[in-house]
Amino acid sequence: MSDSTETLTVDLRDIHKQFYGVKANEGVNFQLRPGEVHALLGENGAGKSTLCSILAGLYRPDAGEMIIEGEPVVFKSPKDALAAGIGMVYQHFRLVPNLTVAENLALGHHNLGVMVDQKDLQRDATQLGERYGLPVDPTARIWQLSVGEQQRVEILKLLYRDAKVLILDEPTAVLTPQESQSLFSTMRQLTDEGRSVIFVSHKLHEVKQVSDRVSVMRQGQMVGEIDTADAEPKDLARMMVGRDLELPTRAEDDSTGQPMLVVRDLRVPGDRGLESVKGVSFEVRSGEVVGVAGVSGNGQRELAYGLVGLRRPTSGSVTLDGVDVTEENVLEHIRQGLAYIPQNRLGMGLSPGLTTEDNLGLKAFREAPYSKGRQLVPAAFKSRGKDLIEQYDIRGVVPGLPIRLLSGGNLQKALLAREVEMQPKILIARSPTRGLDVGATEAVRNSILRERSRGTGVLLMSEDLDELLALSDRLIVLYEGEIVGELTARMATAERLGLLMAGQRDEVAP
Amino acid sequence: MTVRRIIVEPRGLASLRLTLTVPLLSVLAALIIGGIFLWITGDNPLTVYGHMVDAAFGSSRGVSETLISATPLILTGLAAAIAFKMLVWNIGAEGQFLLGAIVAAGIAIAMGDGVPAVLAIPVVIMAGAIGGALWAAVSAVPRVYLGTNEIITTLMLNFIALNLMNYLIFGSNSPWRDPLVSTFPTGRPIPDGASLPRFFNRLDVGIFIAIAVAIFAWYLVNRTRWGFEVRVVGDSAETARYAGIQVPRKILGVFLISGAFAGLAGALFVAGPVGALDPRSLDLGLGFTGIIVAALARLNALAVIPVAILMGALNNAGPSLQSIGVPPEIVTMLQGAILIFAVGGEFFIANRLRRPELPPEVLAGEAAA
């Protein structure tokens, strides 16, 4: 229990920080006690990363006071923060890909001279890893590691410098559910030793599970701080979004629709020529959502590319509403009514340097009203754009500015608006809510379900099991390029899917 | 404790005024640097600049010569601008320009005097554009289908084109060479029927063709479906593929159009002011100056026109400096300085500096402290 005489580990007072006109932090107060896991909750763009980066010495606040263990401090760089015992694992890792794990641990460590004994380093790394449940191979080079392993190295790097405060910025965004659980037990162990952890997230159930206290941010301001035990998920969500959420509801499955997408024995090559999709067959009917579960890298990307015409299948067939498009190019797939939400929003789904209006016309620009013969009609881009921006509640658009300046949620809303506007017969979506906050997730999921009721066949490929279970009528599981199980919504549970995803074929008949 | 300092941050969108002011300031800064240089070497900068302005714009002859110099620069500037916009690094405008000149002169000479101007002129102009495009194709096709580096291939083809022209005039008795001059070889004069009509001193209709092409290029990129596809490919090739755009075909198209613009410049130059395939008049680095023009115009096709006129004025003023004892190389120096300042100026168009704005209560607290 908090006792008022206890010295706060971190006390941030009235922190202000602007990025060209955007008030990322506006008078934020934040207090961290020794030995606690303190969750920092907020939608994307709420200012969580900014606040953490200020505490970690990466940014300097425009104004405000920072008091660490009772002493006012000014950090000129992350080095100063580390010297004061504060370290951060950024959303985007900062390891040197060509160095080994052990070398990365030593990098920039002030106590080490030029000559470092590799053996000592490796031993230290192994010991530290074992002690905190963060196993890594100290001789592996960073580029050889999975994202989850790289994250462990980042954490070890802080522990190697004996950080007393560890800031983890959305660490679970890149982890599987199992990896997240093991991270949580590491966090517990750290706090048991008297260290403190700031855990940034926008996932309510994680915050509920792992934290002692929660601070909620919204639009650059701190909107509240409570003990986790007293926090109802519904209330946290309301604090975060500023209103009540409409959770998506799926009407019962009637399953009588026409087959819109028929895939027969499809084989698609991977990047290095090896086969990545090894003969899959399934159907998606009008008005149904078929979920595709699987650990990433089991052929999802290649399956999607094969279905949308970005990669030519080696054999098998893809039929869209009765038309065989196996050998056709992307444009022909689009013409047959196929909409696609790729995983990479800015790199593939949207053209980052073009305006929002241009991006909204990116699929339909070949026809009226966007063009007349070979000519473009700029007025149509403007007026159609304005309508869609309003209708789909895309925020932050300044006419004439490139779309890349929008936040992740608004990018996805724009992408979805464009794809849904073409009134597709088939919608293929890959991880459509990944990285989005609750508000945007809600909007995207509702759009998908609206498409379903309109009679579109939806193929939803996702790594988020909750999402798959909430939206799908049927589920198929991909493992090493093959379908290892097919379940109806009623039969599917997270455990069962988890087993299939691990390659254990379903013994229980559905 | 309050921390304040100056912040550099990206601008979302620069205002029109700023996009205009920065290039003008770059030119001014270059003039100041050049002025200091002139002053150190013992010349009065104001006299020299005054002389240059007078040479470039002070007389009807000056104006017409300036526009004559500007004509090929508009086209080589467009050649660079359209290619760079698409991240196609065609630095071969020089060679494509020469090939345009060679093909145009060849066709004009082959047609001889019999063909009427209404037919001969369009044929010669088209031939030049096609010559430039084909020379670009030598780099473009392997770039698109094999992924070769176009910077290297276009650069090498510049030297080949230059040697080809020198061979045709100095090294052989080709039809391009003037058989009547034996002491110092030069090009055979273009027949009158294929020469561009003059209307103002030596100025011919080439300037109108160049301006029309600039407007056409702007329209093509900004107002056609093809141009939209090109802009998407230039911004993100992955996105273009995703949207069903044929990326290789677009890159090839842009590359060939870029070459055609440069080749057209060569055709207008031989059918206009030069009047023959004359290596001494053609080897001026007009293709490379086009890159400076495109950069200063920020790759905007319409802005290429005034920038090319400015560069043309400098080119035109250079030789006249000798009459007052100033080395004409000062012009090359000024052009280089303008490019450097323009590139530096990009930083201020893209970013801005400011002191952090503080909320009133903080400012009040500071005042009290």
Ligand SMILES: Nc1ncnc2c1ncn2[C@@H]1O[C@H](COP(=O)(O)OP(=O)(O)O)[C@@H](O)[C@H]1O
């Ligand atoms: N380096 C930066 N440059 C410009 N804007 C930024 C930068 N970092 C954050 N922002 C803006 O500040 C706001 C808060 O961002 P951030 O702190 O990253 O939020 P969160 O981590 O909660 O998603 C957003 O609107 C974001 O666009």
Ligand SMILES: [Mg+2]
């Ligand atoms: Mg963040």
